[in-house]
Structure formats: C-alpha cells, structure tokens
Amino acid sequence: MTRRQKAPPAPPRFRGHAELRDSLARALMRETLPATVLVHGMPGCGKQSLALWLARTRLCTGDSAPCDDCTSCRLALRLEHPDIHWYFPLPRPKGSPSPQRLAELLETARHERLAEFRGQPLRAEDGTAVKGIYLATVLAIRRLAHRLPAMSREQFFVVGNAEHLVPQEASPEAANALLKLLEEPPDASRFILTSSKPGSLLDTIRSRALPIHLPALSHPEVAAFLEEECGAEPDAANRAASLAQGSIGAALGYLDADANPSRERDRALALLRTITGGRRADSYRAALDFKPAGARGLLDLLASLQLWIRDLGAAALGREDRVVNRGELPFLRETARRLKIVPHQVAHAVSQVEEARMLAQGNVNPQLFMATLLLDLEETLKPPTAR
Numbered sequence: 001m002t003r004r005q006k007a008p009p010a011p012p013r014f015r016g017h018a019e020l021r022d023s024l025a026r027a028l029m030r031e032t033l034p035a036t037v038l039v040h041g042m043p044g045c046g047k048q049s050l051a052l053w054l055a056r057t058r059l060c061t062g063d064s065a066p067c068d069d070c071t072s073c074r075l076a077l078r079l080e081h082p083d084i085h086w087y088f089p090l091p092r093p094k095g096s097p098s099p100q101r102l103a104e105l106l107e108t109a110r111h112e113r114l115a116e117f118r119g120q121p122l123r124a125e126d127g128t129a130v131k132g133i134y135l136a137t138v139l140a141i142r143r144l145a146h147r148l149p150a151m152s153r154e155q156f157f158v159v160g161n162a163e164h165l166v167p168q169e170a171s172p173e174a175a176n177a178l179l180k181l182l183e184e185p186p187d188a189s190r191f192i193l194t195s196s197k198p199g200s201l202l203d204t205i206r207s208r209a210l211p212i213h214l215p216a217l218s219h220p221e222v223a224a225f226l227e228e229e230c231g232a233e234p235d236a237a238n239r240a241a242s243l244a245q246g247s248i249g250a251a252l253g254y255l256d257a258d259a260n261p262s263r264e265r266d267r268a269l270a271l272l273r274t275i276t277g278g279r280r281a282d283s284y285r286a287a288l289d290f291k292p293a294g295a296r297g298l299l300d301l302l303a304s305l306q307l308w309i310r311d312l313g314a315a316a317l318g319r320e321d322r323v324v325n326r327g328e329l330p331f332l333r334e335t336a337r338r339l340k341i342v343p344h345q346v347a348h349a350v351s352q353v354e355e356a357r358m359l360a361q362g363n364v365n366p367q368l369f370m371a372t373l374l375l376d377l378e379e380t381l382k383p384p385t386a387r
C-alpha cells in the first residue's frame with residue numbers, strides 16, 4: 001500500500017477558474033503578488049477555497065506547485081499547516097467573558113469548526129446564525145503575524161467573509177486593528193481576505209488589498225462538481241446546480257436538503273399555483289401565512305420559486321427538456337397555455353424574485369415583503385383579464 005492510500009481523504013480538488021489560477025500562480029512565482037489580496041465574488045463561489053489554494057501553492061516545496069504530495073501540501077490539505085492560518089466569522093461566545101477568556105473561547109470554536117471541516121469538507125454552512133470576526137481574533141492574528149513562520153519562508157492569514165470584521169454591535173475596532181496590520185505587514189506574512197460584500201469593508205482596508213474577482217461557476221461546472229466530488233446522482237446534481245446559480249456553497253445546501261427534498265419545493269409550487277390560479281385575496285392570504293420575522297429563512301423558498309418560474313418559461317417555449325421539476329409537467333404546460341406565458345414575462349418574474357432574494361438578506365418583514373412579491377408576480381404573469 002502506498003503512503004498516499006494511507007493518507008486521510010483529501011478535500012475535493014479546487015475546481016474551475018483555471019485561467020485565473022494560472023495567472024495567480026505566475027504572479028506568485030514572479031513575486032509580484034502584493035502582501036494583501038481581497039478575493040471577492042458571490043457567496044459560495046469558492047473564495048476561501050481559492051485563498052487556501054493560493055497559500056498551498058505558495059508554500060509547496062514540490063516541483064509543480066501545488067504538488068499535493070510534499071509535506072507542506074499534505075499538511076495544507078488536512079488544514080493542519082502551521083503557517084496557514086484560516087479565520088472566519090464565528091458566533092459570539094455567550095456571556096461577557098474577559099478579553100483573554102473571549103480570545104480563548106473563539107480560538108477553541110475556530111479549531112472545532114476546522115475539525116468539523118476536516119471530517120466533512122463538503123458540509124454546507126449554516127447561514128442563519130449571527131457571526132462576527134471580533135477584535136480578540138484580530139489581535140491574535142496580529143501577534144502571530146509578527147512571529148516568524150513555523151516551517152516555511154512565509155505564512156498566510158486567510159480571513160474569510162471579512163465583511164464580518166465589523167460585527168453587528170457596530171464598533172469598527174476589529175477592522176481598524178486589522179488595518180494597522182495591513183498598513184505595515186510583517187515581512188514574512190501575507191493576508192488573503194475574502195468577501196461577498198466588499199463594499200461593506202472599510203475603504204482603507206479595501207485600498208490596501210489587490211482585488212481579485214472570482215466569478216460564479218457555470219451550471220455544468222457546479223453539477224459536475226456535485227457528481228464527482230460528492231457522489232450526487234445526476235438528477236439531484238442538476239437540480240441543485242440549477243437552484244444554486246453558480247454557487248457551490250449554495251448547491252451543497254440544496255443537496256443536503258435532499259434529505260428533506262420536497263418541503264421548500266412544494267411550498268414554492270403552492271405559491272406559484274396561488275399566483276397563477278388564485279384570486280388576489282388568495283395571494284394576500286398566502287403572505288399572511290409567513291411569520292412576521294426571519295426573512296433570511298425565505299432564501300431557499302425564493303430560490304425554489306425562481307426555479308418553478310424558469311420551469312414555467314421552459315414549458316411555455318416547448319423546451320420541456322429544460323424543465324427541472326419534471327413531475328409537474330402537466331401543471332406547467334397547462335398554466336403556460338392558459339396564461340399565454342411569453343419569455344419576457346418569465347425574465348421579468350425571475351428578476352422580481354431575484355430582487356426579493358437580495359431584500360430577504362436584510363431585516364424585512366416577511367409578511368409585507370411576500371405580499372408585495374406575490375402581487376407583483378401575479379401582475380407580471382397573469383393577463384389583466386385573468387386577475
């Protein structure tokens with residue numbers, strides 16, 4: 001048995017973005033990559049994976065970096081590299097511990113999360129908890145950054161979802177402490193920040209970092225990832241990829257939801273039936289069924305609704321091969337015919353739901369918000385005579 005077979009299973013290979021990675025690898029080789037970079041792009045498109053890949057590539061001691069086989073690569077793949085420090089937002093520990101105790105609690109929580117990640121690298125993250133990157137963590141980073149690397153010529157600090165540097169209780173301390181560090185980075189320390197909301201970072205931090213945009217993956221790339229790395233069935237992979245719109249993180253969530261596959265899908269279908277078949281009062285009534293708080297919990301439902309509307313569009317165009325929810329073809333066909341659905345209506349309805357998804361990230365009242373959305377969709381999809 002070779003050494004490689006004995007090693008624990010490696011996390012999935014980083015996928016896609018070959019061109020971008022080539023140019024980053026070249027910049028590393030020529031020593032032209034600045035000490036601080038900011039990887040930005042939509043949630044779940046692989047920013048932190050890219051950051052870890054970049055660190056692993058730089059610290060690789062093999063021939064073609066990253067070789068995945070040298071000691072450095074193997075430690076990095078197991079998330080055990082002493083010179084790759086990965087930080088991310090965590091829930092705030094309960095109570096009001098002393099600053100030192102808070103730092104310890106956060107460090108313990110970080111190691112627990114890393115251990116979870118090692119065991120289950122493809123688990124979708126719980127997106128609902130309030131999390132932050134606190135001053136205590138930034139101070140810990142600063143201490144480490146001023147020490148020499150443990151085994152390599154450089155050390156990396158990956159700060160994922162860096163927009164959480166200003167936690168909700170709104171003191172800019174953590175961001176300012178990081179800024180001081182980035183202004184005069186210690187020689188052997190490099191920083192990779194990632195963010196899906198780079199606009200929420202302090203301007204002064206943004207201006208210190210080289211921005212690298214990571215685009216969304218294509219639907220086939222996401223589906224292939226789910227099949228090859230997660231062993232998903234082609235149908236499930238395809239469905240999750242359609243819902244996820246380029247985000248592997250989101251796709252993993254939909255794949256997980258397969259254990260309970262139909263709940264959001266059925267709720268979304270019920271809404272579509274109300275919009276297209278019911279009366280105005282029915283849409284109001286459907287909106288009142290939502291709890292008055294917790295709009296973020298609607299994100300999956302809205303993604304499902306969007307997919308149903310796309311399916312309606314595919315059915316209207318006679319492109320039934322593109323319908324994802326194939327079990328409901330008769331309903332989709334009948335509705336498309338009855339309402340004389342045309343492509344621009346579908347495009348408009350999809351963008352209305354997209355806007356709603358953006359809004360749902362914020363602090364909106366789900367009842368009001370869903371009432372507005374359902375009535376808007378009704379107006380878009382139904383001819384005036386059918387309302």
Ligand SMILES: [Zn+2]
Pocket residue numbers: 059060061062065066067068069070071072073074
């Ligand atoms: Zn290597």
